[in-house]
Amino acid sequence: MRIVLVNVPHPAIGSRIPREQLPPYGLLCIGGPLIDEGHDVSLVDGEFGPMTLAALVAEVVRRKPEAILFGHSGSSSAQPIIAAAARTLRERLPRARIILGGVHPTYYWREILRDEPAVDFVVRGEGEETARRLLRALSLGLPTGCIPGIAFRENGLPVATAPAPVITNLDFYRVGWELIDHARYSYWGGKRAVVVQFSRGCPHLCNYCGQRGFWTRWRHRDPVLLAKEIARLHRDHGVEVFNFADENPSAGRTPWRAFLEALIAENVSVTLVGSTRADDIVRDADFLHLYKQAGFERFLLGMENTDEATLRLIRKGGTTTSDREAIRLLRRHNILSMATWVAGFDDQSDADLLRGLRQLISYDPDQIQALYVTPHRWTPFFRLAKERRIVQADPTRWDYKHQVLAMTRMPPWRLFLWVKFIEAAAQLRPRSLRRLAWNPDPKIRHAIRWYYRMGRRVWIHEILGFLFRDRLESDGPTLGAFLGAPQDHEEEASSVPVRARAARKPLAAAT
Known part of the structure; x- marks a missing residue:
C-alpha cells in the first residue's frame, strides 16, 4: 500500500x-x-x-x-x-x-x-x-x-474499539530513520540532530500533564540497544545532537545508569539534551559524572512553579528544596539547567509574580522557559479549572506559549508583561551574563550563546504576536463550556495487561 x-x-x-x-x-x-x-x-x-x-x-x-x-x-x-x-x-x-x-x-x-x-x-x-x-x-x-x-x-x-494493550517491548518496533534526509535536520546551533526516546510515560501524578495518561505506564528501552542506535546514527549519518522526547527518562535509576554506561562505552562525542525531574538529579548525585561523560549538556527541569502551595495543587510531587539542589548539582558537573516556570495555575497577583521572580532568581538556573498553563480535558486539572473563563478562543494558540485561562486579579496584557519581564530579568542578570561571556567547556559555551541568540528572537516574536496577531477574549466562555465535559476517566489511553497491572506498584518501587 x-x-x-x-x-x-x-x-x-x-x-x-x-x-x-x-x-x-x-x-x-x-x-x-x-x-x-x-x-x-x-x-x-x-x-x-x-x-x-x-x-x-x-x-x-x-x-x-x-x-x-x-x-x-x-x-x-x-x-x-x-x-x-x-x-x-x-x-x-x-x-x-x-x-x-x-x-x-x-x-x-x-x-x-x-x-x-x-x-x-x-x-x-x-x-x-x-x-x-x-x-x-x-x-x-x-x-x-x-x-x-x-x-x-x-x-x-x-x-x-477497546483500547490497545500498552507496548511492553519498546525495542520490538524500529524507527524509520530512512524516511528522512539527516542533512536537513539540525538543532543546537546548526548541528545535525534527531529526536530519540529512552522511555515512555511517567510514574508521577501531576494533574495537569497531558502526556502521562497517553502512555499509561512508564517503560524503557533496552539501554544497550539505544546506546548502539545513537552511536550508529552518529557514525553513519553524522548526527551530533540527540534530543530526548521522554517525559521522565531517568525514572528508573538502574536502567538509566546502564544506558549512560553503555553510551560511554560506545566512545562517541555527542550532545544530549532532555527533560527530567529535579528529584532524579538529586537521587543520582553519586553518578552525575556519568551524565556528563555520556554527553548531556542540558536538562529541562519541570519545576512548574516556585510556590509550595501551587505545587501541592497540581500534585507535582517535588519540593523547592530539591529544585534548588538539582540546579546546584548540575552546575557542579557543568551541565546546563533550564527551569520551566508556568503562569496561570492559580489566581496570582502582582505581589505573587514578584515573589515568584525573586524565588526563581534565587534558584539560579542557567536558562528559564516561561509557559502558560494549558488545560486538557482528559486531565484531573481540567475539573479544577473548568469554571474559569478563557481568553484565547483560537485553538492553534493553545501551545503553552499563549495565555489561555483568564485571571481574576489582572488582565491578559499585565500577565503578559510580567512573563516577559520575568524572562528578561532571569536571563539578563549579571550572573547569567557572566556565564554567557565565558565557560571553560567550549561545547557548553556554544550552547549558552546559541540559546541567547534564539531566545532574543523568540522573545521579540512573541511580543509582536501579542501586539499585532493574537486576539484575546474580554468575556470568553468558561473552560467547560468551551471544551465540554471532563473526561479524566479516559485519561489512560492503553489497557495494561493483567500481569503488568498486578506488578505495577512493585515494578515502580524496584526501579
Whole structure:
C-alpha cells in the first residue's frame, strides 16, 4: 500500500524562529513498522519553509497515496491545521484513506469523527502496532472493527474499539530513520540532530500533564540497544545532537545508569539534551559524572512553579528544596539547567509574580522557559479549572506559549508583561551574563550563546504576536463550556495487561 505520513506546519510555535528543524519522531516510529510490513512509505514534512497548505496538499497529491497518516506533533494546537489539510486532500484524493493519530485525536475521536467527514479512522494511544494492523487490514480488504485502539464511523456514528494493550517491548518496533534526509535536520546551533526516546510515560501524578495518561505506564528501552542506535546514527549519518522526547527518562535509576554506561562505552562525542525531574538529579548525585561523560549538556527541569502551595495543587510531587539542589548539582558537573516556570495555575497577583521572580532568581538556573498553563480535558486539572473563563478562543494558540485561562486579579496584557519581564530579568542578570561571556567547556559555551541568540528572537516574536496577531477574549466562555465535559476517566489511553497491572506498584518501587 502506498502511504504518505504528513507532518503539518505549525507556525504558532515560537521555537521555530531559529529555522532549525527536528524530525517528526512520532511519525518515524509509525513509519518503521509499516515499511517492515511491506508498504511503500514516504514522509512529507510541512515544517520546512514552513510549507503553505496548498504546497503541502500538492506534494501529498503528487505521491498518489492510498492512505494518508497525520501525526499530532503539536497536540491540540495542530488540529485545526490538520483538519483543513484533510478536507482539501479528501477533495483531491477521494479514494485515499485519511487517518489521524496522536494525543489530541486519542481523546477527541468523537468530535473529530463527528465534525470532520474527511477523516476515516483515528488511532488511539500508541500507534506502532495499531497502525500496522489497521493498514494491513485496509490493504487486504479485511474488516477493521476487531482491531483494538481505533475509532471510526458505524452507521454514520463515531464508535471506538477497546483500547490497545500498552507496548511492553519498546525495542520490538524500529524507527524509520530512512524516511528522512539527516542533512536537513539540525538543532543546537546548526548541528545535525534527531529526536530519540529512552522511555515512555511517567510514574508521577501531576494533574495537569497531558502526556502521562497517553502512555499509561512508564517503560524503557533496552539501554544497550539505544546506546548502539545513537552511536550508529552518529557514525553513519553524522548526527551530533540527540534530543530526548521522554517525559521522565531517568525514572528508573538502574536502567538509566546502564544506558549512560553503555553510551560511554560506545566512545562517541555527542550532545544530549532532555527533560527530567529535579528529584532524579538529586537521587543520582553519586553518578552525575556519568551524565556528563555520556554527553548531556542540558536538562529541562519541570519545576512548574516556585510556590509550595501551587505545587501541592497540581500534585507535582517535588519540593523547592530539591529544585534548588538539582540546579546546584548540575552546575557542579557543568551541565546546563533550564527551569520551566508556568503562569496561570492559580489566581496570582502582582505581589505573587514578584515573589515568584525573586524565588526563581534565587534558584539560579542557567536558562528559564516561561509557559502558560494549558488545560486538557482528559486531565484531573481540567475539573479544577473548568469554571474559569478563557481568553484565547483560537485553538492553534493553545501551545503553552499563549495565555489561555483568564485571571481574576489582572488582565491578559499585565500577565503578559510580567512573563516577559520575568524572562528578561532571569536571563539578563549579571550572573547569567557572566556565564554567557565565558565557560571553560567550549561545547557548553556554544550552547549558552546559541540559546541567547534564539531566545532574543523568540522573545521579540512573541511580543509582536501579542501586539499585532493574537486576539484575546474580554468575556470568553468558561473552560467547560468551551471544551465540554471532563473526561479524566479516559485519561489512560492503553489497557495494561493483567500481569503488568498486578506488578505495577512493585515494578515502580524496584526501579
